[in-house]
Every structure is written in C-alpha cells, then in structure tokens.
Amino acid sequence: MYSKWDKWLFRQVDNSALVLFRIFFGFLLACEAFGHIALGAVDKHFLQPKFTFTFIGFEFLEPLPAPLMYGLFIIMGIAGLLVMVGFKYRTAMIFYAIAWTYVYLLQKTSYNNHYYLLMLLNYIMIFLPAHRSVSLDAKWNPRIRKEHMSRWIYLFIIAFLFIVYSYASVAKFYPDWIDTSFPKHLMKIRAGDWTILQQEWAHWAIMIYGLSYDILIVPLLLWKRTRMVAVIASFFFHIFNSIIFKIGIFPYLALAFLVFFFNPKTIQKRFLKKKSFYEGDDIIVPSFKKPLIIATTSFLILMILLPLRHWVIKDDVLWTEEGHRLSWRMMLRNRRGFTTYYVENKKTGARKAINYKDYLTTKQSYSVQTKPDFMWQFAQKLKEFHAIEGEDVAVYIDAKVSINGRPLQQFTDKEVDVAAQEWNHWSHHEWILPSSLYENKE
Incomplete structure (x- = not known):
C-alpha cells in the first residue's frame, strides 16, 4: 500500500503546464543568448575588458x-x-546549463538577479520530464511519450517561487523603502523622463505595490477566487519593470511561471489543443524516491538559508554588500562612489595614485568605486600587475560611498593594505568601516 506522502507527492497529474513552460523557457533561453550578441553584450562584457571580474574563487576562468x-x-x-x-532536450539543457554557469561566473560587472535564477532553473529543468509531450523527442521516440507527471513537480516549483518572491518582499522592509525615499531616488535615476513617476503619490504606490506584490502573489495565484486579479497584477508589475528597468528576459520568465497556477485542463485547452489530456489517477513511486526527496528538500532548504547569511555578518548588508548576492535582494539600493587607489612600493615607500582608465572599462570603474568585493579583487590585480614588473606593492583604497542618494561617507580604512587581506564569503572584512546610514540620511 502507498503511504499518505506517496499519494500526495507521486500521484500523476496532467503535464500540460510543464510542457508549456518548457516551450516558453526554451524561447527565452534563445532570446537571452542571441540578445547578448545582438545588443553587444558579448563584446562589452567579455571581449573589451582587459580582464573580467569573476565571482571570487573562480579566477581561473x-x-x-x-x-x-x-x-x-x-x-x-x-x-x-x-x-x-x-529535440535532444536533455543534451541541449545540460549544454546550456554548463555554458550559462561559465558566463555567469566569468563576469559579475553586469549582474542581475535573473542571471542567478536562470542558472538555477537550467539545472532544475535538466531533471524535469518536460520533453515527454509536444516535443520532437516524443514524436520520434513514442516510448518516452507521457501526458502526465508526478504532483511533486508542481509543489517543488511553487515552493521555489514562494521562497524567491518572499525574500524579495522581506528585503524591502527597511527604512529607505518604507518611507519611499528609495523608490523616489530610483525613479529619479531610472525613469527621469517619466513625469508621472516623479510624483509623491507614485512613489507611495510603487512602495506599497512592490512590497505587497512580492509577498502576496503566490498565495493569490493559488486561490481560484483571486487568481485572475493576481494574473492582471503580475502583467502590470512585470511589464512595468521591463519598460522602466530594462532587465532583459526576467519579467517574461516570471510571467511564464503563471502556467503552473492554472488547472492543467485550462492550459491544455487554451494552448495545447492537439495534446491529449491525462484523465487518470495513478500513483507511480520512483525507485529513487529517497534520493529525490533528499535532493529537492535540500535544495529548498539551501534557498531558504542563503538569503539569511547576512544576518550573521557584522554591520548592515545595505552598506557592506556582504551577503547581498544570491539572496533575492532586488531593486533595493543605488551606490555611488568616489574612490582613489594608491600603490606603494614596499621597498622605497614611493606612493602613486592609479588611473582606472589604464585597466578598466567604464562599467568596471563604477563597480570598483562602490562595491567591496570588486575593490578587493582590483587590489589583487594591481598587486599582480606590479609584481610582473618586479615591484612588490601595497594597495590602499580611499573610498567614499553614497547609498540611495545620501552624502558620501568614508567606506574603507585607507591605512589598510587591502591587497594583503584575505576574502571570506561568510564574515565581515574589517577594512570596511562601520556604517552610519540612518544618521546621514538627507
């Protein structure tokens, strides 16, 4: 006999939503890759720079x-x-996942949360049976064709989305968002030509809508009575973000997930009319049940824990950036900086300021003036470059940083040789000075 959990997780349901999502997802993957070429991102981010800023630990790329x-x-x-x-679904999916991981880790100067989401989804989709119907694989190999899948797939995807959206909302519960000062600042720098978005009421609307949408959207989509309202809200939210912030495929990827919240029969009738609909009620428990449950549960737990790590790191993540990435902290801050790098010959004591243009692109220059991991990496690079010329140098950073339009504040201890410091992903770096964000707020 089947256990209660077996009946809940492994009962077979129609797979129309997963199949349709695969079609949308593949199209968006193609848009992302070809878009990098058409919009010049390949040249700008990978070929023009003298070196790329990789994720720390992947400098070999x-x-x-x-x-x-x-x-x-x-x-x-x-x-x-x-x-x-x-067609050759898993081979194509594995290739894209590996290739995207390479380009994701290779450069972080141009970083969006959707790059991280895309990497995770690539690996998730490898293991999902999204090619069993309405596919060339199923057409040419009828043995793999199935019109159903296990219910756990629905549950896993919805749980993952709930984690992502919830953290995006929770991160907004901080003073700059709640009092609308950041929405106001954001609209000024990203939508300056939109007069309507410079009004005070618009800033309050953005604050309330952005915060409430992220925390409520999954529950509202799950409840049939509020589903269509949630769908309309989703289209407004994501199209607005696409137009104002120009964040690539991310808004459309988010909209593609809506298919998992509708009755499979509705999806099949509206979008996949030639697909047979699964009317059965079978329970199929895989032989690898335990590894499957362990893997999916461990992944979701990791997704819950990673965004919490900044709470065990000293100071405010808004200031230090330590624990910011991989945490779904979206549209929360704008950083501006004025930074000078000095290299000092350890033997002679001669010190000189560094001209960024000798080493960096314009976008890289912005990052090394405002973000501590870039500062640390650039210090290491400067030390390496001078070592090639036979000179052993210390690297000092005099950085003043502004968060969300505040006055510039001293960010680094300019007496510390940053090139001699170690980087730790899980702890605070003492050469980053303490913040006084809310004391210096205009």
Whole structure:
C-alpha cells in the first residue's frame, strides 16, 4: 500500500503546464543568448575588458577568443531553440546549463538577479520530464511519450517561487523603502523622463505595490477566487519593470511561471489543443524516491538559508554588500562612489595614485568605486600587475560611498593594505568601516 506522502507527492497529474513552460523557457533561453550578441553584450562584457571580474574563487576562468566566445553564444541560442521544440532536450539543457554557469561566473560587472535564477532553473529543468509531450523527442521516440507527471513537480516549483518572491518582499522592509525615499531616488535615476513617476503619490504606490506584490502573489495565484486579479497584477508589475528597468528576459520568465497556477485542463485547452489530456489517477513511486526527496528538500532548504547569511555578518548588508548576492535582494539600493587607489612600493615607500582608465572599462570603474568585493579583487590585480614588473606593492583604497542618494561617507580604512587581506564569503572584512546610514540620511 502507498503511504499518505506517496499519494500526495507521486500521484500523476496532467503535464500540460510543464510542457508549456518548457516551450516558453526554451524561447527565452534563445532570446537571452542571441540578445547578448545582438545588443553587444558579448563584446562589452567579455571581449573589451582587459580582464573580467569573476565571482571570487573562480579566477581561473578566462574569456574565450572572440570567435569562440561568439560561437558559444550562438550554440547556446540554438540549444534554447532545441529546448523549445523538445529535440535532444536533455543534451541541449545540460549544454546550456554548463555554458550559462561559465558566463555567469566569468563576469559579475553586469549582474542581475535573473542571471542567478536562470542558472538555477537550467539545472532544475535538466531533471524535469518536460520533453515527454509536444516535443520532437516524443514524436520520434513514442516510448518516452507521457501526458502526465508526478504532483511533486508542481509543489517543488511553487515552493521555489514562494521562497524567491518572499525574500524579495522581506528585503524591502527597511527604512529607505518604507518611507519611499528609495523608490523616489530610483525613479529619479531610472525613469527621469517619466513625469508621472516623479510624483509623491507614485512613489507611495510603487512602495506599497512592490512590497505587497512580492509577498502576496503566490498565495493569490493559488486561490481560484483571486487568481485572475493576481494574473492582471503580475502583467502590470512585470511589464512595468521591463519598460522602466530594462532587465532583459526576467519579467517574461516570471510571467511564464503563471502556467503552473492554472488547472492543467485550462492550459491544455487554451494552448495545447492537439495534446491529449491525462484523465487518470495513478500513483507511480520512483525507485529513487529517497534520493529525490533528499535532493529537492535540500535544495529548498539551501534557498531558504542563503538569503539569511547576512544576518550573521557584522554591520548592515545595505552598506557592506556582504551577503547581498544570491539572496533575492532586488531593486533595493543605488551606490555611488568616489574612490582613489594608491600603490606603494614596499621597498622605497614611493606612493602613486592609479588611473582606472589604464585597466578598466567604464562599467568596471563604477563597480570598483562602490562595491567591496570588486575593490578587493582590483587590489589583487594591481598587486599582480606590479609584481610582473618586479615591484612588490601595497594597495590602499580611499573610498567614499553614497547609498540611495545620501552624502558620501568614508567606506574603507585607507591605512589598510587591502591587497594583503584575505576574502571570506561568510564574515565581515574589517577594512570596511562601520556604517552610519540612518544618521546621514538627507
């Protein structure tokens, strides 16, 4: 006999939502890859810089030569199209996942949360049976064709979305968002031409809508009575973000997830009319049940724990940035800085200021003036470059940083040789001076 959990997790349901999501997802993967080429991102982010700022710990990654770098993105785009039509699905999905992980870790100067989300989804989709129906794989190999899937897939995806959205909302419960000073600042720098968005009522509307949407959207979508209202709210929210913030495929990827909240029969009738609908009620418990439950549960627990790590790191994450990434902290801050790097010959004591333009692109220069992990990495690079010339140097950073339009505040201890410091992902770095954010608020 089946246990209660077996009946709940492994009861078979129609797979129309997953199949339709695969089609949307593959199309968006192709758009992301081809868009990098068409919009010049491959050249700007990987080929123009003298070096890229990788995620710390992945400094061994290097950009490919230009023809191969373009070739990689072309093949990624083709892989996305193969995912969309369901041809060699898992091979295409594995390739895209590995290739995207490479380009994601290779450079973080141009960083969006959707890059991280995309990497996670790539690996998740490898293991989901999204190619079993309405696909070339199923057409040419009828043995794999199925119109159903286990219910746990629905539960897993919805739980993952709830975690992402919930943390996006919780992160907004801080003074700059609640008192609308950050929405006001954000609209000024990102939507300056939109007069309507410079009004005080608009800032309050953005504050309330942004905070409440993220925390309520999944529950509202799950309840049939509020589902259509939630769908309309989702389209407004994500299209607004797409127009104002120009964040690539992320808003449309978020909208694609809506398919998991509708009755599968509705999805099949509206979008997949030629697909057979599964009317059965079978329970199929896989032989790998225990590893499956352990893997999915461990992943969700990790997603819950990672965004909490900044609470065990000294000072305010808004100031230090320590624990900011991989935490769904979206649209929360704007950083501005005025920073000078000095290299000092340890033997002679001669000190000189560094000209960023000798080493960095404009966008890289912005990051090394405002973000501590970039500061640390650039200090290491400066030490390496001077070592090649036979000079052993210390690197001192005099950084003043403004958060959300506040006056500039001293960010670094300018008497510390940052090139001699270690980087730790899980603890505070004492060369970052304490914040007094809310004492200096205008």
